[in-house]
Amino acid sequence: MPQPSNQTARRGAVGAKVGLRAKMGAVIAHHRHTLEDSLIRLLRDPFQTLMTTVVVAIALSLPATLLLVVDNVRQFENNFDSFSQITVYVNNTASQQQVAVIQEKIQSFSEVNSLVYVDPKQALNEFTEASGFGSALEYLDDNPLPPVFIIEPAIDVLSLPQKAQKLIAKMVNIDLVDDAQIDMLWLQRLKSLTELGKKVVLALGGALGLGVLVIIGNSIRLAIHSRREEIIVVKLVGGTDAYVRRPFLYFGMLQGLFGALVAGIMLTIGFWWLGGSVENISQLYGSHFMLRGPGFQGFFALLGTGFLLGLAGAWLAVGKHLNHIKPR
């Protein structure tokens, strides 16, 4: 009968599986034990741990802050269309009626959302009051200020330079219109600044990331030194390199994570605190701009960065210092 032998074979397979599972269980148990042990060691030396954590946190939060600033400025730039404007300057010699005709014409353009007329007399009065040059300005024969329209274009106009250019050309062509300008120069400056900012973040991030590697590497070096005897004994009883390395890798990972956690909390609180005042200001200017903190994604990216830097720092230090300990 073929069936019993079949069953036996299956039973054999199950037996092998359990053996493997037991071995896996032991490895997992050792990982967990090592993790616990590393945590206990970190807590047992709170001063050293705190020092490393704070230094790592600062090194991580500096580039992270800059990155967030750049990110916010870019968001601000994108947000900008809604309150950018075109200023149209009308010739001084234009009469009230001619100005009214110009206004009608501009309003007829589909690209124009709304417009505000700034009367030269009214503008001069306001200027006189605001500047305190009242008596001096009385000596002027003519009002030097031109009539001005401040135009808010339709949303899609400013995001497309050709469209904006076309609108400006149309307005300059109107009789008695001297000039029309988009107030965008500063926006372009801002954009080149954020480009620069991105480069600075990269450079600073690289330098400080290297710093974190060194800091964590150094703390691993100290840990290796203080556990020298243990390493020797473990090697004598047949511990593999992976086994010897493991606690130090966990140690580095945890320190990187701690530093990143503190940095993440600092950034979240800091940006939340600033966010309130920024919101007030931007509301004052009729903007919907809101300061963005690290958020969930940023927070976890930061944790991941700390984790990887810690692991890499530990890996480098372990590779460098474990080889100096005899026996092989």
Add this chain to the structure above:
Amino acid sequence: MIHFDNVSKRYPGGYEALSGVNLHLDAGELAFLTGHSGAGKSTLLKLLMLLERPTSGALLINGKNVSRLSNFRIPSYRRQLGVVFQDHQLLMDRTVFDNVALPLQVAGFSRKETGRRVRAALDSVGLLSKEKQSPLALSGGEQQRVGIARAVVHKPRILLADEPTGNLDPELSAEIMNLFQRFQDVGVTVLIATHDIDLIHRLNHRIVRLDQGSVAEGGGAYAPAF
């Protein structure tokens, strides 16, 4: 089980600690390794532990030449050995239990199996009641017995000891040697370096004497010297 075939060891400084050593130990044999200080006893044991490599010659363990074993295979080789040192090399920041458990942890034994074997090993050296203590709280003789428990906990086929009684008074030394004989009784091959001549002459075992790095006496196959 252990076979040295014309083995020499020259240290980096140029000093030849062992020259042309021929030595054979059968499985289940117990031998004492003696000789003046500097004769090369520790060097011979270090070669067996692969802490050092022979400069020339072959070192066969269980018929296999281990002198050219790759670094990668050293850990699994060492797990077949049990080693005991004069300064016992216990970790003072762990309990007796955790010290003895180390060879099992390193080999990936489960927690349950580890507990069972550690207690059996501690029982065999008479220290089961001290498992939760720190080695610091134990006497010198007890510390050495913990070291022996750690050396046998994973049931090695070869047990090596380098001056295991060096720091102990004669009574405790005799006790430790008795322990080693009990492991030989269950089939372990045992090699003990010592210069406690008085003690080992009272025990009826083979004595290998080293002199200036060469075997002066007792290197061949065991033959009772009547």
